[in-house]
Structure formats: C-alpha cells, structure tokens
Amino acid sequence: MRLQERLSMNGAIECPNCAGSERWYHRKHRFIRNAATAYGKDLEAAFVVYAVLSTNATVAENDKNFLRWCRGESPRHFGTVLARVKLATDGDLESALAFKTGRKIVSFRENLRWPWRKHGAVTIDRHAADVITLDRVMSKNWLARKGGYEKLEEIYRETRPVGWRPHEWQARVWVHHVYCNERKVSNG
Ligand SMILES: [Zn+2]
16 A cells, blocks of 8 residues: 555544644744743743654653743653753754754644644654554654655655645544554553
8 A cells, every 4th residue: 555545534624633733833823822922931942842852752741841941941752852952042043953853843843833834844753653554663764865765754744635835634634543443552
C-alpha cells in the first residue's frame, strides 16, 4: 500500500471522539497567549518556550512545564532543553530554535504561533511519522534521513481533506493516533 493511502485510511476523519481536533493548534495558541498575558511574559518568547519544552514530553507535561515557566519557576526537563528555554527567556529566540533538534521544534512553534496560516509547516514528530510508516524503526529512519522530514510533510499535504490546512489535518491525525489508537493498543 502506498504511504499516502495508509495516512488517508487511518480513521481520523470517521472517528467521533476526534471531531474538531483539527482546531488543536488554534486552541493551544489561545492557551499560550492567555497564560503568557496573565503572567506578563513576552508573547514571542512564550511560543518558543512551549515548543522547546515539547521535546520528549506529553501534552500534559508540556502544559505543566510551560505554566511553571510563566510563573517564574524552573521547568522540569533535561539540561539541554533548559538551556534553550533560558535563551528564549533572554530574548534570543533564533538561538533557542537553532539547536540541533531538527525541524520538529521549528515547525511546532510555527503551527502554534500562526495557526491561521494557510500553507504553514506540518509538525512531524514520531507519532506523526508512525501513522504513515506503521513501524517505529522505519519512522526513525525516515526522520534521520536527509529530506525525510520534508517527504513526510509532503504526504500530509497531499492527503489532507479539501479545504483543510496541512497542520489541521496533521493535528486531527495526531490526536486520533495518540488518544484513540495508542490507548487501544496499551489497554488491549
Ligand atoms: Zn479518534
């Protein structure tokens, strides 16, 4: 089966539990904006910090750590991630995003910051890659390969429903994969 077909047939559109999750980035944009405003944090730094903190974290952990940062506390994370948080806090957003973390953090920040963009980035993390490859090892290989990230992005762009932004389709698929498929597997 072609990779495009696997993604089209993953069941995210038909799943009643996941209806509306294509607005995930819009909702998270408001969450970040509201929290940053409430605590008087710089808005541009806040979006970068949220994206940087997403490394090896669930969404719940990401939210918690981001709120710690908003309150002036230290997020709980690896030293390399905390170093990037410090760069963003000090206003050096480019350096915070320029570390060797690959495209994912940059795309995630773009989707969170500008969710209304029509042709913006697609955030490819291991879940987003797994839905296409159906194989963890193959996902790792794709993400490690030169041009692999872009190829996976392209598959999301090609398979998105008419009228949807690429990252809206990716959000819907991601939510369905993480909250429906993986939960089913782990409960199974
Ligand atoms: Zn679902």
